[in-house]
Amino acid sequence: MxxxxxxxxxxxxxxxxxxxxxxxxxxxxxxxxxxxxxxxxxxLDLMGPGGGEAAAVFGRFEAADPNELWVGDALHGPRVGDRKTYLFAFLDDHTRLAVGYRFGFAEDAVRLAAALRPALAARGVPAGIYVDNGSAFVDAWLLRACAKLGVRLVHSAPGRPQGRGKVERWFRSVREQFLIEVTDTSGEDLAAAGVDHATALLELNRLFVAWVETEYHRRVHTETGQSPLDRWEAGWDRLGRTPAMPTADELTEAFLWSEYRVVTKTATVSLHANTYQVDPALVGRKVELVFSPFDLETVEVRYRDKSYGKALPHTISRHTHPKAKPETPQPEPPAATGIDYLALTAAAHDEQLRGDERIGYYALYGQDDQIPGQLSIDDLQPTVDDNPEGEVSA
Missing domain, CATH: 1.10.10 (Arc Repressor Mutant, subunit A)
Structure with missing residues (x-):
């Protein structure tokens, strides 16, 4: 052994x-x-410098109950097909349960939502969420989502990440127990395995879910003396209730995006190079445009929290929000083959005409590959004789 x-x-x-x-x-x-x-x-001299277990330093604060506070953060992950990955995760402060997590190819609001929305659907709505000042965490979308669900959103002071010790320690566990077993892959590796980037990312997330649910959630935590899953269940038993679960409609509303625009004199609004017709009664008003970032053709118009129905698309140049980049880029157009099908067809046709002696098309061609007289307008002139008087010959 x-x-x-x-x-x-x-x-x-x-x-x-x-x-x-x-x-x-x-x-x-x-x-x-x-x-x-x-x-x-x-x-065996297998423990190099820094090979021992480093001591961890933790803040003193701890939430008293589950779902009192979630702490969110992002971690750089492995390279998949030469592309960087990022892990967005949310940790319940009281139980250390990883309530939501997901690897993605970008560190943006869309990938953040992909980690947070399943967490809310599965673990309920927390009283507060504590995050840093990364670009994804200060996006207006997150503030709107939290406001719609009644969640208090708190950002740590720049340069003072107090209260983030638990999620930092968890990320350390992720690095030492999961990422250490993951090998970076190149595009050539994926091609050799017959796997595309999207499939490889799905596999990374599948393996991570297995590690979190099978290993981390069921192992006794050194600080709490309980496994995160046991502490989660014990906390709700002590409170005598279950988590506050959002409805499907509440989640849908929370994860919509919105922007404000002033309605023009022609009863139109513009949104990311698109133009929409709205109710003329809103001319001059500053309205809220509510939409899914993945569908800019369907935009709801609201004014003072009252819905004025869907905006009528007038000119649609973009179908998705500029920030709603797909997980994998659109495939590049294939390289040109250099084959001109029509030119080849014309050449084959010429060869057929020259070689088909049954009809003798070749006889029609002159030395310049043109049918004699086919482009001459002389042949189109009326035939006249040399009679200077212009008399008609008998």
């Missing part, structure tokens, strides 16, 4: 002692104690 442990350490020197022990338990059902493994690795 110790030999296998040493092989695991040599295979990936950045694996911690605790990670090697976890792998052994998963693979064989048993593992030596971490102290035994540590002594063994030291004897």
């Amino acid at each position: 110790l030999e296998l442990a040493a092989s695991l350490k040599r295979e990936n020197p950045t694996r911690t002692v605790a990670q090697v022990a976890r792998i052994l338990r998963t693979a064989t059902g048993w593992a030596p104690s971490e102290s035994t493994l540590l002594r063994h690795f030291h004897r």
Whole structure:
């Protein structure tokens, strides 16, 4: 067993002692104690500088109940097909439960929503969400979503990330226990495996879900003395209630985007190069345009919280919001083959005419490949004789 442990350490020197022990338990059902493994690795000189377990520093604050506070953050992930990935995650402060998480190819509001929306649907609505000042977390969309659901959104002061120790420690666990086992891949790797970027990203998320739900959520946390899942369930049992779950309509409304525009004298509004016709009664008013970032053809018009129905598309140049970039880019146009089909067809036709002796088309052609007289207007002139008087011959 110790030999296998040493092989695991040599295979990936950045694996911690605790990670090697976890792998052994998963693979064989048993593992030596971490102290035994540590002594063994030291004897084999497998513990380089910084190879021990670093002490973690945590803030003193802890939410008293589950869903009192979620802490959100982003972490750089592995490269998938030469493209960087980013992990958006939300951690329940009281239980350390990872309520929502997802890897994506961009660090933006769309990928943030992809992590937060399933969290709200599965774990309920928290009283507050605490995030930093990254561009995705200060986007107006997040403020609107929280306001619609009655969630207090708090941003940490720039340069003073107090209260973020728990999510930072969790990210450390993610790096040491999950990402350490993930290998960066190149575009050539994906091509050789017959896998595209979207499929590879789905697989990364599938493996991460398995690790979170099977390993992290069920392992006793060193600070709380309970596994995150047990602490979550115990917290709700103590409160004598269940999480406040949003309805499907509430979630849909919360995850719509909106922008404000002044209605022109012609009863139109513009939104990202698109023009829409609205109710003439709104001319001169500043209205709210509510829409899905993935569908700019369907835009609802609101004024003072009253709906004035759907705006009538007049000119549509963009079908999605500029920030709503797809997870994978549109495929590049294929390289030109250099084959001119019509030119080849014309050449084949010419060859056919010259070679078909049954009809004798070749006889029609002159030395310049033109049919004699086919472009001459002389042949179109009326025939006259040399009679200077212009008399008609008898």
